[in-house]
Amino acid sequence: xxxxxxxxxxxxxxxxxxxxxxxxxxxxxxxxxxxxxxxxxxxxxxxxxxxxxxxxxxxxxxxxxxxxxxxxxxxxxxxxxxxxxxxxxxxxxxxxxxxxxxxxxxxxxxxxxxxxxxxxxxxxxxxxxxxxxxxxxxxxxxxxxxxxxxxxxxxxxxxxxxxxxxxxxxxxxxxxxxxxxxxxxxxxxxxxxxxxxxxxxxxxxxxxxxxxxxxxxxxxxxxxxxxxxxxxxxxxxxxxxxxxxxxxxxxxxxxxxxxxxxxxxxxxxxxxxxxxxxxxxxxxxxxxxxxxxxxxxxxxxxxxxxxxxxxxxxxxxxxxxxxxxxxxxxxxxxxxxxxxxxxxxxxxxxxxxxxxxxxxxxxxxxxxxxxxxxxxxxxxxxxxxxxxxxxxxxxxxxxxxxxxxxxxxxxxxxxxxxxxxxxxxxxxxxxxxxxxxxxxxxxxxxxxxxxxxxxxxxxxxxxxxxxxxxxxxxxxxxxxxx
Ligand code: HEM
Numbered sequence: 001x002x003x004x005x006x007x008x009x010x011x012x013x014x015x016x017x018x019x020x021x022x023x024x025x026x027x028x029x030x031x032x033x034x035x036x037x038x039x040x041x042x043x044x045x046x047x048x049x050x051x052x053x054x055x056x057x058x059x060x061x062x063x064x065x066x067x068x069x070x071x072x073x074x075x076x077x078x079x080x081x082x083x084x085x086x087x088x089x090x091x092x093x094x095x096x097x098x099x100x101x102x103x104x105x106x107x108x109x110x111x112x113x114x115x116x117x118x119x120x121x122x123x124x125x126x127x128x129x130x131x132x133x134x135x136x137x138x139x140x141x142x143x144x145x146x147x148x149x150x151x152x153x154x155x156x157x158x159x160x161x162x163x164x165x166x167x168x169x170x171x172x173x174x175x176x177x178x179x180x181x182x183x184x185x186x187x188x189x190x191x192x193x194x195x196x197x198x199x200x201x202x203x204x205x206x207x208x209x210x211x212x213x214x215x216x217x218x219x220x221x222x223x224x225x226x227x228x229x230x231x232x233x234x235x236x237x238x239x240x241x242x243x244x245x246x247x248x249x250x251x252x253x254x255x256x257x258x259x260x261x262x263x264x265x266x267x268x269x270x271x272x273x274x275x276x277x278x279x280x281x282x283x284x285x286x287x288x289x290x291x292x293x294x295x296x297x298x299x300x301x302x303x304x305x306x307x308x309x310x311x312x313x314x315x316x317x318x319x320x321x322x323x324x325x326x327x328x329x330x331x332x333x334x335x336x337x338x339x340x341x342x343x344x345x346x347x348x349x350x351x352x353x354x355x356x357x358x359x360x361x362x363x364x365x366x367x368x369x370x371x372x373x374x375x376x377x378x379x380x381x382x383x384x385x386x387x388x389x390x391x392x393x394x395x396x397x398x399x400x401x402x403x404x405x406x407x408x409x410x411x412x413x414x415x416x417x418x419x420x421x422x423x424x425x426x427x428x429x430x431x432x433x434x435x436x437x438x439x440x441x442x443x444x445x446x447x448x449x450x451x452x453x454x455x456x457x458x459x460x461x462x463x464x465x466x467x468x469x470x471x472x473x474x475x476x477x478x479x480x481x482x
Contacts, residue, residue, distance in 0.1 A: 032373040035084060037066070037075035045077025056456035057352060057398060059389055063087065072386070073372055079108050083379035084363075084372075087386030089393065089414045091369055095361055095382050096421035100125065103380060105423060106362035114211050114227045115285070116278030120426075128423075131279060134269060135426045138186075138261045138283070144429055145333040148186075152430075152437045153331040155182040158192055160441050165474040168451065170467035175295035179288040179434060180204070187261040187284055188241050200237055203230045208289055208461070231281070238280050242266070242273065290355050291431040293462050295438050297353035298345065300456065300468060301400045303449055308345060308402050312443045315341045320444065331437060342436050344405035349435070350417035352400055354385035355462055359419055387414040448472045 040046035046062075054060030059067075066074055072088040086092055095103050104124045112122045120131050159178040163169065180201050181192035190197045210227015218225050245266055256263060261283065265276050302309050319335050361380040366373060374380060389397045393414045394404065418425035425431070454466040 032375060033371060034375075035073045035075050035372045036070040037085075039075070039077040039082065043080065045080070045083075047078050047080070050076070050078050051460055053457050053459055056354065056458050056462050059087075059383075059386060060458065063383065063386070067386075073370070078379060078381065079360075081379040082375075083381055084374050085381045085383060087383045088370075089387035089390070089416075092382035092384060092387065092416065093413065093420060094369065095380060096416075096419060096423070099361075099421045099423055100364075102363065102365055102367050103361045104364055105360065106379065107360045110224060111211060114207065114224070114231055115282050116231075116274075118275045118278035119282040120279070121282065121286075131275075132422075132426060134265060134271075134279065135283060138264060139427050139430050141429055144433055148430065149333050149336055149433055149437065150330050151186070152182060152433055155185070155192065156434075156437050156441050160438075160445060163446065163472050166471070168469055168471050171299040171448075171450075171470045172292065172296040172464050172468045175299070175438070176201070176288065176292040178438065179292040179295070180284075182434070183284050183287040185260075187280055187287075188238070189260045189262075196237070200234065203233050203237075204285065204288075206230045207234065207285065211285075234281055235277050238262075238277055239273070242276065287427055287430070289461075291427070291434045293456075294349060294353065294355050294431060294435055296464060296468050297355070297456065297462075298349045298435060298439060299442070299448065299470065300450060300454075300464070301349055301352070302345075302443075305400050305402075308400075309443065311341050312345060312439065315339060316440050316444050319440070331440065336433060336436055339436050339440070341402065341406075342439055343432075344402035345439065346432055346435050347405045347415065348400055348402040351388045351394065351415060352397075353456065353462065354388055355417065356419070357385045357458060357460060357462075358383040359423075384416045384419065387416065390414075445475055446472045447475045 038046070040049075049062045052060070052062060054062075058064070066076075066085070067087055073084065073086050073091060076083050076085055078085070086095065099105070105121065105128075107121050112119070115121060118127075118131070120128065120135065123131055155178055158181065159174055163174075177192075181190075181197065184190035184197055184200065185192070190200070206223075206226045207230040208227075209223045210225075210230070218228060241262060245262065262276075262280060265271055265279065271279070302312075316339075319338055323329070323335070358381050361382065363374045363376050363378050363380055366376045368374075387393050391397055393412075418428040418431075448470045451469040451471055452466055454464050454468050456462050456464055
């Protein structure tokens with residue numbers, strides 16, 4: 001074969017290859033029908049607008065404007081990635097139900113840096129399932145029935161019995177004192193009020209601020225740097241507790257398996273020290289910050305709705321009165337189940353207060369939904385608060401109206417304060433018990449008013465800028481035990 005013939009064959013093969021590749025890629029990748037939206041600035045995208053502080057009882061200006069302009073599903077560039085934001089209740093459910101198949105959790109790197117790579121929010125796949133099972137065992141329904149209601153009761157009383165008539169206090173601080181003490185006791189057997197418990201609580205405050213910091217930059221003075229420092233202080237503390245337990249075993253003392261979470265993981269699992277540290281740290285964090293803000297929100301909402309206060313009092317006086325007849329003192333699971341109107345108040349608080357606004361996911365495959373394409377690899381942000389404030393789904397959504405949850409309305413597919421699917425909040429039942437028992441003692445013993453016009457804002461975590469100052473008056477003749 002001559003050189004020119006060879007060259008001709010070579011060039012025609014290349015040309016054929018180009019044509020085939022062109023046809024193939026054209027066929028394989030038809031043009032995508034992305035939802036409408038704008039990508040914002042290079043790198044930053046629209047992240048600054050998305051994270052701008054707003055009043056917690058609204059969706060915020062950014063979200064409202066974007067929904068008005070683009071509809072309930074829109075594209076953007078957030079947290080450094082192209083993203084699809086979904087305020088559509090149906091799509092949000094679809095995303096949560098397809099965890100691990102079409103979508104998976106994908107939180108910003110800053111969160112993994114502070115919570116740790118073994119934290120449950122960051123884990124996916126089999127490792128997530130294993131850690132979740134451990135947490136569910138710790139928080140299991142059966143345990144809540146037999147032990148936890150009683151223990152929650154004790155910790156609520158510890159906090160509420162310290163309130164003085166006519167005093168002013170930070171309701172958010174008090175709610176945090178209760179939820180932190182409770183988790184610290186159940187995870188590591190720390191006693192409320194002890195110096196080590198108080199120091200650990202203080203570390204958690206700066207830890208929390210770093211978790212949500214917009215710029216996860218490890219530079220002096222940044223919230224992220226402070227959070228990393230708090231992380232290492234907290235880890236040293238937990239490690240010391242683990243060493244204490246190991247020494248006890250060396251000295252021939254058997255660890256009581258169900259004593260606390262730390263004992264349980266040491267005796268029942270093969271987790272490495274690093275995994276145990278991240279698990280303990282994130283459960284302690286996840287288990288107190290969210291439920292304390294939920295309790296603060298109840299304290300904030302109730303004074304504006306005297307009728308709900310009255311109905312709550314009637315419900316709880318009845319529970320106490322019937323207990324007195326049988327000589328029972330401590331609250332039980334059966335008492336909790338009788339708190340029907342209280343559950344309406346809990347639902348309404350979670351609906352209107354929206355403790356968790358949105359969750360972070362990414363698409364594992366190209367997904368088509370209602371004619372829109374969600375490309376594989378894109379960030380997906382289901383905004384679970386949007387359905388809760390949608391007038392099409394909840395009549396007069398800005399009104400605090402616990403009665404909307406009565407009767408057949410007690411469940412709604414559009415109500416997702418604890419997420420859903422295989423990542424549904426592992427502590428949802430515990431959180432509800434904590435809220436209900438707190439309300440029980442609060443409503444029976446105090447009246448209160450909110451001072452200084454404090455109200456909740458989204459930073460993006462929900463917080464009261466002044467700590468929700470309240471003035472309390474002792475209310476009833478039903479005395480708290482000392
Ligand atoms: C009112 C209080 C609470 C709210 C609103 C809340 C909300 C949520 C939400 C929305 C998720 C889903 C996150 C996602 O899908 O990416 C979640 C997950 C989780 N929550 Fe809660 N939570 C609360 C209280 C608690 C408590 C008391 C605990 C106890 C330790 C807890 C432990 C967890 C854990 C371990 C996960 C991760 C579950 C998993 O990935 O499988 N939460 N929570």
